[in-house]
Amino acid sequence: MKELIHKKVVVFLIGVLVGLSSLRTEPASGLKPYKIKSDLSNVSNLKEFADAIRYYGRDFSLTEEQRKKLVENGFVVIPSEAQQFFHIYESPHFGITPRIPNFITTDCVLHIYHLLYDFSLRAVEVEKLLPALRDLTIAMFEKSLELYERAKSSRLREACRRNVIFFGVAASLLKFEDLPLPKECASSVENELRNIREHKGRKKSSIFPFGHDYSQYKVRGHYTRSEELSRFFLAMTWYGQNAFPFTLKSESTDGNITAIQAMIMSWLLFNSEANKRRLVDLWDEIYSITSLYVGSSDDLNPHDLYELIVEVYGENVDIDSFIDDDKLKAFLRKARNLRKPRIVTELVGLPEGVQFRFMGKRYILDSYVLQRLSKWPHRPFPRGLDVMAVLGSRRAEEILDRVFLEPDKWKDYPSIRQKLKEEFSRLDEREWYKTLFSGWLYVIKALLKEWDDRYPSFMRNVAWTDKELNTSLASWVELRHDVVLYGKPSGAEGGDGGQKIPQPKGYVEPVPEFYRRLLKLVKLNAKILRRYNCLTERLDALFKRYEDLVTFLKIASEKELKGEILSYDEFERIRYIGNALEELSTSLIEIGLNLPSLDWKNGNLVYGNPVHLRGWFEVMGPDRDMACIVDVHTSEDECLEEAVGHANTIYVVVPIGDKLYLTRGAVFSYYEFKYPVSHRLTDEAWQEMIERWRAPDPPPWTASFLAH
Structure with missing residues (x-):
């Protein structure tokens, strides 16, 4: 597995x-x-070239x-x-x-x-990934709510409550309305949605013990082109931005709730269905093709965690056992030995080390370069030239060293x-x-x-x-x-x-x-x-x-x-x-x-009358430029x-x-x-x-x- x-x-x-x-x-x-002669006299077509330009006035x-x-x-x-x-x-x-x-x-x-x-990526996102994301999200919300309503332990109940909020936010971003949110969850969901709408920068999160960069929710790229793409962007950003770190209880400020949340999410994916499809299959459908387009996440994913759950807790684990202190410590020790992210956003207050993300941002080579070649306060901002230098451009190195004097800013x-x-x-x-x-x-x-x-x-x-x-x-x-x-x-x-x-x-x-x-x-x-x-x-x-x-x-x-x-x-x-x-x-x-x-109410894709452009003169909007x-x-x-x-x-x-x-x-x-x-x-x-x-x-x- x-x-x-x-x-x-x-x-x-x-x-x-x-x-x-x-x-x-x-x-x-x-x-x-x-x-070339200074008067261009040995350019054989100079007159014809000038005549051709003159033809257009x-x-x-x-x-x-x-x-x-x-x-x-x-x-x-x-x-x-x-x-x-x-x-x-x-x-x-x-x-x-x-x-x-x-x-x-x-x-x-x-x-x-x-x-x-x-444009091929846009088509994949709208026609294939958005419907899968919608089905996956509402199923995870409903399953999380069921677990919350029957959880007895205060720690387990708190982990489930946070998961209800987590998937409630994602479902709201995907235009699910009138969610049956418990009163103790509704205000947190609304607070997160408000911060996402405002996307003003780093603020304290309602469900995580660390800050969150809400400026990342500014819809940009090709995702501004339609409501479907915009909502897909917001929900996927929510899943990719939020980290669930693994720390031992003695080091944790919240009793390892974030780790228990991640365990429950992974367990639900492998043990739940929606429309006769395993939830993990929906997750795979979204992840697999995008991993070929962009790359894999360097954070732990549900496959990593579920294998570790089976190893520590056994095949037929019940989530009530997730809060068993001895097994939880064993799980956390093993988890901390799994791969660490290669791209770490070094901002004050954000979690470091091994962490889980429900649908993590992808490890891409250039971000790895930009991260390694930036250092606060000496060189807080890298340059695009850094990527080209690492790819083999000696000229990029020369410009970085002699024009921008980058080695003088940071000796390493x-x-x-x-x-x-x-x-x-x-x-x-x-x-x-x-x-x-x-x-x-x-x-x-x-x-x-x-x-x-x-x-x-x-x-x-x-x-x-x-x-x-x-x-x-x-x-x-x-x-x-x-x-x-x-x-x-x-x-x-x-x-x-x-x-x-x-x-x-x-x-x-x-x-x-x-x-x-x-x-x-x-x-x-x-x-x-x-x-x-x-x-x-x-x-x-x-x-x-x-x-x-x-x-x-x-x-x-x-x-x-x-x-x-x-x-x-x-x-x-x-x-x-x-x-x-x-x-x-x-x-x-x-x-x-x-x-x-997308018919947001029932999840069906709706195709309108075919659009046929007679020429570039009919192209409108930002894609025209x-x-x-x-x-x-x-x-x-x-x-x-x-x-x-x-x-x-x-x-x-x-x-x-x-x-x-x-x-x-x-x-x-x-x-x-x-x-x-x-x-x-x-x-x-x-x-x-x-x-x-x-x-x-x-x-x-x-x-x-x-x-x-």
Whole structure:
């Protein structure tokens, strides 16, 4: 029984990874270095490029700073107000044929994977997990109430009373009304609900002997998009935030009530049913697929506790025996030898050591890094760059040490960071792909290198290394945004073109190993959804279209690195990348718009009339804007916000055959700043800040490639 759910996951993943194994892609040397003349006179398509821009009623002109960076680095990034990548890449609207040569960036490709991951997760949460959570919660409330009403011992009765409150709060968050709450429980439930609604920060809890960070109940991420997602967020946060620590009675302030509560919860899960299903099966249904998307909890779960209960108390245990002092002490001693959480939120007054959570927040690699590399009062806030440094970016280390002078703030910082680097470097590919979350980190890890002479000249400088660092950080932001609930804290269609014009020569960012890893990740994602019967025909088709796109980019980039000129059809595909990005984005948002609502009274899912978007012009709400934000770390009254803004424009001079061509593409903008925990930012609030020109400046190190 031990780690049963984890074993099922591991067995499944082994089968998946065997089927996905493929050779790593290393580039062959076939490119000659090149230099760009200061007047751009050796850029062969400069006139055609300017004419193409002029076709849209604008002049192509660069400031002195922009031209200097383009000449020196082979590329330059210019701020933009584009709300989507495809707003920079041309789409063939109204019969207009794209004529500006495109540079397809890893940024825009990663953004589409973010949409696939995010919208497939939304569908799983609404259609599968929310109904299971609802059934599980009301059953646990009713069973806890039954035990409370028949409990005789004062300690047992108090543990049951607190469990009634605990599940009463969760049931209320899931819109169960008129709960039969005993008078001695009702005020505590209302007090907790009030604190959750206000989400103002740390306050004393009604049912735990320690404080609680109610600011975490600010609904954010994609959970603001519907009532179903919002209530799912609140209930799951309640289950994940509350810890039940294990201490010996002599050390306990409440007679080990929290430990007895956890024992009762675990016992109920394995010995109760709802609608002819064991409650533990409902728990597993919620936990298993989310553990593959995000990761497992590093706190003790009901499987861990129930095995220990059987070991100490026997198979046919009665909960009355849970308060037997000798057996309880034996149980607590054994429990304290079980795994301790690797991510510990070091805030005054919060429990430490071994603890149980009903549905714990998940252990994720980056939170582990951020926690280890923060220390009050020397370095209370880590940086996103810490994650990139541990993933292998020497440039991130250089910026941390020389720009931000982090080693001067905390003498142990360099040695701890080095140990983390060594720890992560020992992970093999199979370990990275244990979850989609860590697999995503492994994909962006492929960008965190210094590019040698096998790559084109525009990639072989510090500015490009910084650009890739910016890409990786922004993609990490989108990843954390998608899993904000689970991560443990610290008009017209595209046409076939109009008049015929000369084919513009585009380019793919040539990183074959990145595309190989990404292709493996997206196939794993589809297999996980298929395994849990969550891969609809529509979603399957979108995954296949994306796989096909990534496969093309891998093949094209391999050809580019060999110095081969792409075929006419391959150049055409690059030419129409804006259309591909727009169609994928619109189709995924359409999936979100067609998710069912929940009849909160009887628990049935209700599907409305199908929504069919005729084009991007019909997309409304926060998903229309790519800007998103997530808080990843808390210290005292502030949190660390990591954000993606609007897409910026990148101009790149690329080698095609024996000529140089100017191309245009789109890249991420990235932000990092502190903000009050009482006002943790939502996507909507962040988008408004950008709209009102209140966004902070980008990090100073981005000046190497960003020019105004």
